[in-house]
Amino acid sequence: MASPTLTLHQYQTAASETDRTRTTKPTRFLLLGLFGEAGTLLDEVKKKQRDSGSYVGYEANVVEELGDVLWYLAVIASRMKLALSAIARPPEQSISSYATADNEIRFSDLQQQAHLPFAAPTSNFEITLLRLVAAIGALANAQQQSLPEGDEWGPYLREIFHILIQTANEAGVTLENAANENLTKIFDRWPEERHFPPLFDEASDIAEEKLPRHLEVEIYERTVARGPGIEKLYVLQRCSGILIGDRVTDNIMEPDDYRFHDVFHYSYAAVLGWSPVLRALFRLKRKSTPKIDEGEDGARAILIEEGVSTFIFAYAKQLNFFEGQHEGDLSFTLLKRVREFVSGYEPKHCPLWLWEKAILDGYAAFRFLQRHRKGRLILDLNNRSLSIKAI
Template sequence: MDATSSLGLDEYQKQAKRTDKTKDKGNDFDLPVLGLVGEVGSLLSELKKKQRDSAAYVNYENTVLEELGDALWYLAIIAEHAGIILSDVANEAFPGHGNGFFLGFQPQHVLPLNSPTARFEKTLLRLAAATGGLASGIVDGKPPNSGSLQSDLAAVFSLLVETANEAGVTLETAARENLIKADDRWPIERSYPPLHDDDFPEDEQLPRELEVKIYERPVDGGKSYVLQRCNGIFIGDRLTDNIMKPDDYRFHDVFHYAYAAVLGWSPVTRALFKRKRKSQANVDEGQDGARAGLIEEGLATYVFGIAKDFDFFHGQKSGDLSITFLKNVRQFVRGYEVEKAPLWLWEEAILQGNHAFRFLQENRRGLLKLDIQTRSLTIEDLPL
């Protein structure tokens, strides 16, 4: 999509449809309507936080822009499910704009969002009321293709435009950011980003192929620790769970290997195999140093804690993990070279790492195979 050209509502609806996972669930309308209600509620919540915390509340403007984009997405999906063209909704809300209705049409006020106005508050409350009216119609079984549904959508759209005006942004900006976020999570085509160490000497690159034998060994007292061998050499520390109630965290190095294989990033794996990029002191210190390793360990612990609550993502497939969870994961690595890795690639690393972890939980040993060129981590039986 050309960033310099105007984004038409119907084009936006077409692109939004591509990431719709609510179709054929329930009555086709409950989930997107709930989503719209939730996004409007989030806008009200952001306003409340800003009023309460004032200057201490950060990222307010970006959050409002994101919530507006998400609200527009749900509106487009509701219209799509009902067979309603989004530009028809807009033309009912703002007659006279014709079929070429563009998202960037709205007149703008120079109104930075450093302090919400009373007018903005009232507009959001009216938006909440209109969204409630739309939800009420769906609950009451309003025919999906009825003119009254289009009118309800038009009322919500009109107030979204007014909300954007009061916020000092355009819906077009919100829509574009929304599509960028969707492509980050659910791209049409998946293209791996370049490896971070392609331009470094081979001895400073993460091993492009690697096999690691991982297995348990019992010790006195009924406990066990995990050993790792690569090319006949023991690597790393002897690991236990380091927790009162055992949870097999001793196998957590598979997550580091997954980051290395899929993301092409793992300061921990670099240190383990002595592949730090010492030819460039700033990279060695800033990207491969102790702090980067601690960040990765913290990330692995966070992911492990979430995964444990979801049976280590058993049965989950590509596209299933929560976008909020993935954004939180990426937040961990802000300032490091992997921060621009797309969310879908983070998901692949997490799913592959957890697949290997579940294998080790069940079998207590395995042969781990890393292939960075194909961005894959696999595991198979390790004979006794």
């Protein structure tokens, strides 16, 4: 989606197509989002000033938040049937109609610098950000007073847009970069079309080092004697009639069924094509390539996968283990954090929508096991899916 000659019309069209709330939420919902993103931009400045050199990610976060502000601005303009290219015209130009689009105006036309040096926050930058928030507040106040739809929104949006340009200039960021990064992020999460990326071991010609494209595993509970009058409840796994893996308990003071958590590893394998845990369990480590064997299939990668599962589980417990959640519903922040967790490893290349599918498939199977205490997992790597049925 990234383009060095992105026009405002192209960006507004793409942004509007990703407005998933257009049939469910009123425009004031978008105003809240616009206000919130501007506030987050201010928060980035505060964190950078407070933590100085120890704050990591300031530049990337500023670019992302500028892109988010731009997205809300573009979508609000579209809701009002106004053209972003008209709103972007210089303040000295009079405008008869904000609905008249100029399809040729590019983001690069608004900032002539090919590359601006990124700058640490200054007092001027803070003042400009406060002006941005105030301008958004003025629009929100006008909307509360039943501002008619149409061109009367234009002057408010125009002021916000030009303050946004000044904000970008003072930060050393081009809006073109922010817009392209924003579209990349949006379509990483909500693509126009979904195409599965190649499996990580797709190109290998060593069958013994490839994850099986179809696999069925039984997971069930069993009470095991630990001594005279002492019994312990474990979860066991069986594949092709052979017991595999370790006996698992919840390993927590208050039981929460985490003993079934291996289902998440199977889901990562089935949907993402990634699971160092299962590679170790089924002895499918890629020994023929020592660097991959150590870096992608080794102990540290296994710990990363276990950490991802534990992190998501703690989040899912607060949301009834994602009961009723569908594709497109999971928290964007959660998915971003998960991918940050695996930075440096293969699944960092998996799009967010695929991570979401892996999580949802895994938790659908987990909830089935909670209810029935046993089930047969069916991994289908060719179709990137994990399903479960009764034993």
